[in-house]
Amino acid sequence: MNIETIELIFNIMVYVFVFLFGITIGSFLNVCIYRLPKGESLTANNSHCMTCGTEIKRYDLIPVLSWLILRGKCRACGAKITPRYMLIEALTGILFVLCYFFYPYTSNGIYFAMLALFISGLIVLAFQDLDTQEMCVSVLIYTGLIAAATHVLTLFDSSTGDPLLTMPADLKSCLIGMVSVSGALLLIGFVITPLIYSGFISQDHKDLRRLTRAYKAADDEKTRRKLDKKITAVKKAIRENGPVFGFGMGDIVVMAAGGLMLGWKATVTAVVFAIITGAVFGIIKRAVTDDEDASNAFAFGPFLILGLVIGAYTGGSIVDSYLNYMFGGM
Numbered sequence: 001m002n003i004e005t006i007e008l009i010f011n012i013m014v015y016v017f018v019f020l021f022g023i024t025i026g027s028f029l030n031v032c033i034y035r036l037p038k039g040e041s042l043t044a045n046n047s048h049c050m051t052c053g054t055e056i057k058r059y060d061l062i063p064v065l066s067w068l069i070l071r072g073k074c075r076a077c078g079a080k081i082t083p084r085y086m087l088i089e090a091l092t093g094i095l096f097v098l099c100y101f102f103y104p105y106t107s108n109g110i111y112f113a114m115l116a117l118f119i120s121g122l123i124v125l126a127f128q129d130l131d132t133q134e135m136c137v138s139v140l141i142y143t144g145l146i147a148a149a150t151h152v153l154t155l156f157d158s159s160t161g162d163p164l165l166t167m168p169a170d171l172k173s174c175l176i177g178m179v180s181v182s183g184a185l186l187l188i189g190f191v192i193t194p195l196i197y198s199g200f201i202s203q204d205h206k207d208l209r210r211l212t213r214a215y216k217a218a219d220d221e222k223t224r225r226k227l228d229k230k231i232t233a234v235k236k237a238i239r240e241n242g243p244v245f246g247f248g249m250g251d252i253v254v255m256a257a258g259g260l261m262l263g264w265k266a267t268v269t270a271v272v273f274a275i276i277t278g279a280v281f282g283i284i285k286r287a288v289t290d291d292e293d294a295s296n297a298f299a300f301g302p303f304l305i306l307g308l309v310i311g312a313y314t315g316g317s318i319v320d321s322y323l324n325y326m327f328g329g330m
C-alpha cells in the first residue's frame with residue numbers, strides 16, 4: 001500500500017468516527033429538545049415508548065441504527081415511532097462531519113470541535129423554537145459561553161507550538177458581529193415597531209392595556225371572568241391584524257452569540273437568508289392554511305439558526321463575493 005492509500009483510509013476513518021460521535025451527541029440533543037422546556041432531568045435515563053409506556057432497552061437506543069433496524073416501530077407494541085429523533089441524530093452527525101470538512105485540524109486546530117459544540121446548541125434552540133416558539137435560557141447562555149471560550153482558547157498553544165485553534169473570523173469581526181445584527185433586531189423589534197404601532201396606531205393595544213388594568217383591579221370573580229373573555233378577544237384581534245413580530249428575545253441572543261462565534265459576515269448572511277426564506281415560508285403558510293383563527297406568526301428562530309449554520313460553513317465568502325460583485329470593479 002502506498003502512502004496516499006493509507007492517508008485516504010485514515011481520512012475516511014476520521015470522518016466515520018466524527019459522524020458516529022455526532023449521532024451520539026444528536027441522541028443527547030433529542031433529550032435536551034424534549035425535556036429542557038418541561039424542566040425535566042437530563043440525566044435520568046429512562047426512555048419510554050410514547051404509546052405503550054414500555055421502557056426502551058439499551059440495545060434499542062443506538063442512534064439512527066436502532067430506528068432503522070426496528071423500521072420505526074416499537075419492539076413491544078409495534079406502534080410507529082416518529083422518524084424525528086433519528087433525523088435529528090443524523091442531522092447532528094452530518095453537521096459534525098461538515099465542521100471537520102470545512103475546518104480540518106491541520107488548518108484550524110481544534111476549532112472544528114468548538115464549532116460542533118456551538119452548532120449542537122443551535123440544533124437544540126432551533127427545534128425548541130419550532131416546538132414551543134421559545135428558546136431555553138440555559139441553552140442560549142451555553143452558546144454564548146462556547147463562543148467566548150473559543151476566543152479564550154486562541155490564546156493557548158498546542159504541544160507542537162502551533163496555536164491550539166485559529167478562528168476563521170478575527171476578534172474585531174466577532175465583536176462587530178455580536179452587536180450589529182442583534183442590535184438592529186433589538187431596535188426594530190422592541191423599540192421602533194412597538195412605538196409606532198401600539199403608541200400611535202393600534203386601538204387594540206390601548207384596549208388591551210385598559211382591560212388588563214381593569215382585570216388587575218377587579219376583585220370579584222364574575223367581573224374577572226367577563227374581562228378575561230374580552231382580553232382574549234382583543235388578543236385575537238391583535239394577532240390577526242397586528243404586524244407579525246417575527247422574532248423574540250431568544251432570536252436576538254442567538255444572533256449575538258452567533259456573531260461572537262462566527263463574525264459579522266456570517267450573521268449578515270444568516271439574517272438575509274432568514275428574511276428571504278422566512279418570507280417565502282410565511283406566504284406559503286398563509287396560502288395553504290384555511291384556519292381563520294390561525295395566527296400569522298411562526299417561529300423565526302429556525303430560519304435565523306439555519307442561516308447561522310450556513311454562515312458558519314461559508315464564513316464570510318458569501319458577503320465577500322457580494323461586496324466584490326457590487327463594488328469590486330471589472
Ligand SMILES: [Zn+2]
Pocket residue numbers: 049050051052053054074075076077078079
Ligand atoms: Zn410501545
